[in-house]
Amino acid sequence: MDIESIAKPVTKMAMTILEPGQVPGAFQKAFQLMRSGRPGPVLLDLPFDVQMAEIEFDIDAYEPIVVEKPKASRKQLEKALDMLTAAERPLIVAGGGIINAGASAQLVELAELLNVPVIPTLMGWGTIPDDHVLMAGMVGLQTSHRYGNETMLASDFVIGIGNRWANRHTGGLDMYTAGRKFVHIDIEPTQIGRVFSPDFGIASDAGAALDGLIELARERQAAKSLPDYSAWVAQCTARKGSLQRKTHFENVPIKPQRVYEEMNKAFGKDTTYVSTIGLSQIAGAQLLHVFGPRKWINAGQAGPLGWTAPAALGVVRGKPDETVVALSGDYDFQFMIEELAVGAQFNLPYIHVVVNNSYLGLIRQSQRGFNMEQNVSLAFENINSPETNGYGVDHVKVAEGLGCKAIRVENPSDLPAAFDKAKALMGEFKVPVVVEVILEKVTNISMGVEINGVNEFEDLAERGADAPLRSSRCWTSKY
Numbered sequence: 079m080d081i082e083s084i085a086k087p088v089t090k091m092a093m094t095i096l097e098p099g100q101v102p103g104a105f106q107k108a109f110q111l112m113r114s115g116r117p118g119p120v121l122l123d124l125p126f127d128v129q130m131a132e133i134e135f136d137i138d139a140y141e142p143i144v145v146e147k148p149k150a151s152r153k154q155l156e157k158a159l160d161m162l163t164a165a166e167r168p169l170i171v172a173g174g175g176i177i178n179a180g181a182s183a184q185l186v187e188l189a190e191l192l193n194v195p196v197i198p199t200l201m202g203w204g205t206i207p208d209d210h211v212l213m214a215g216m217v218g219l220q221t222s223h224r225y226g227n228e229t230m231l232a233s234d235f236v237i238g239i240g241n242r243w244a245n246r247h248t249g250g251l252d253m254y255t256a257g258r259k260f261v262h263i264d265i266e267p268t269q270i271g272r273v274f275s276p277d278f279g280i281a282s283d284a285g286a287a288l289d290g291l292i293e294l295a296r297e298r299q300a301a302k303s304l305p306d307y308s309a310w311v312a313q314c315t316a317r318k319g320s321l322q323r324k325t326h327f328e329n330v331p332i333k334p335q336r337v338y339e340e341m342n343k344a345f346g347k348d349t350t351y352v353s354t355i356g357l358s359q360i361a362g363a364q365l366l367h368v369f370g371p372r373k374w375i376n377a378g379q380a381g382p383l384g385w386t387a388p389a390a391l392g393v394v395r396g397k398p399d400e401t402v403v404a405l406s407g408d409y410d411f412q413f414m415i416e417e418l419a420v421g422a423q424f425n426l427p428y429i430h431v432v433v434n435n436s437y438l439g440l441i442r443q444s445q446r447g448f449n450m451e452q453n454v455s456l457a458f459e460n461i462n463s464p465e466t467n468g469y470g471v472d473h474v475k476v477a478e479g480l481g482c483k484a485i486r487v488e489n490p491s492d493l494p495a496a497f498d499k500a501k502a503l504m505g506e507f508k509v510p511v512v513v514e515v516i517l518e519k520v521t522n523i524s525m526g527v528e529i530n531g532v533n534e535f536e537d538l539a540e541r542g543a544d545a546p547l548r549s550s551r552c553w554t555s556k557y
């Protein structure tokens with residue numbers, strides 16, 4: 079099988095090593111490539127005869143090839159900062175490159191020095207904590223906040239750092255770019271100008287750029303030459319206070335918005351969420367709160383169904399002392415459900431919230447208007463598990479059969495007790511604990527095709543009690 083050709087489009091390098099003498103060099107190259115620029119996988123295929131061959135190799139004399147990271151120069155950063163400070167309503171778009179660079183603290187420091195609001199992307203979520211006064215909301219067509227989109231539309235300048243202007247962040251480019259100037263900083267030079275031409279682009283590691291910008295901002299602060307953005311920040315904060323979605327629904331079957339409200343209540347700021355795709359990814363990003371880098375582990379726009387469970391196991395392994403909460407739709411969960419047994423076998427405890435709408439909900443929503451809903455239902459009459467009540471697979475039985483613990487919730491008022499019990503079970507049995515929430519089957523989650531045209535299908539928050547777990551510091555007296 080020609081695995082090299084199969085893997086090429088989804089790796090940074092794919093190579094079948096045919097000569098044993100090429101092994102050291104191929105590994106040397108592979109390690110350098112996977113770590114340079116935007117990190118990513120490489121594939122080395124070792125045929126059996128190459129695996130078994132003996133070669134001359136002196137490990138003591140081996141040197142890895144240095145991973146070079148481009149660094150913005152002072153001159154470039156001066157220009158970027160001049161452009162920012164010439165603006166009246168600037169924003170920083172913070173991408174996942176900042177997390178990769180381990181530079182979230184510098185991002186917050188720069189934002190505070192300049193007093194400029196920050197829009198994290200889906201992959202940059204957590205670079206600035208959700209309850210920080212300068213966290214201005216996420217922007218986009220799906221995983222975004224109402225206040226984030228309004229703030230982007232009100233801005234006149236954007237500096238993007240470690241981001242890629244993904245189409246679900248920008249929506250239509252005319253709407254996204256009209257009336258504002260852009261600076262783009264990314265580690266990968268070919269990303270600059272790929273989506274639209276910025277007014278100024280810099281190829282740089284996000285951490286190096288932030289360090290340089292902080293130095294300049296400090297100098298200008300000392301010289302009292304930084305503009306005062308407090309009025310603009312106050313406008314952004316007011317939008318954050320007034321443009322919320324309602325979460326406090328009491329319906330049975332449960333509305334998804336309520337699940338996220340209860341999750342925000344049940345899980346502390348140290349929680350790491352893991353999510354992949356579907357309406358749960360979208361609604362989760364709209365309504366959950368994330369308070370630090372690497373606390374939102376997400377497949378971004380790739381969205382490979384089934385990723386959540388194995389990814390969560392990896393996160394538990396990587397962060398053994400932290401609370402890990404995975405979030406899946408019913409189909410995402412079923413895709414790799416057998417991985418739960420790995421968690422049971424190796425004592426990898428986490429809570430897996432399964433929001434079961436008995437539908438491929440995102441697909442159903444996208445097919446509205448085509449009368450195709452019957453093709454995407456996951457429900458069946460499970461006559462041997464009548465308690466599933468038309469919702470198909472008995473996830474509680476399957477999870478228990480795989481050595482895990484599981485709880486089913488059908489009433490929103492039972493959610494707090496279920497999350498408490500899940501935490502206790504996780505502590506006692508050291509296995510994955512599934513909390514299956516039976517949702518209403520048909521829900522449409524906010525989305526649209528332009529950032530000024532996101533459709534809201536549910537009621538919006540009109541008073542504080544409608545959205546009691548909004549980012550508290552930023553909820554103004556309007557309600």
Ligand SMILES: Cc1ncc(C[n+]2csc(CCOP(=O)(O)OP(=O)(O)O)c2C)c(N)n1
Nearest residue numbers: 356357358383407408409410437438439440
């Ligand atoms: C491997 C794979 N196949 C197909 C898709 C397309 N897809 C995206 S969301 C979705 C439905 C997901 O259903 P579920 O996990 O129940 O989530 P819901 O939208 O109902 O919350 C599908 C089929 C995908 N992202 N990945």
Ligand SMILES: [Mg+2]
Nearest residue numbers: 407408437439
């Ligand atoms: Mg579903």
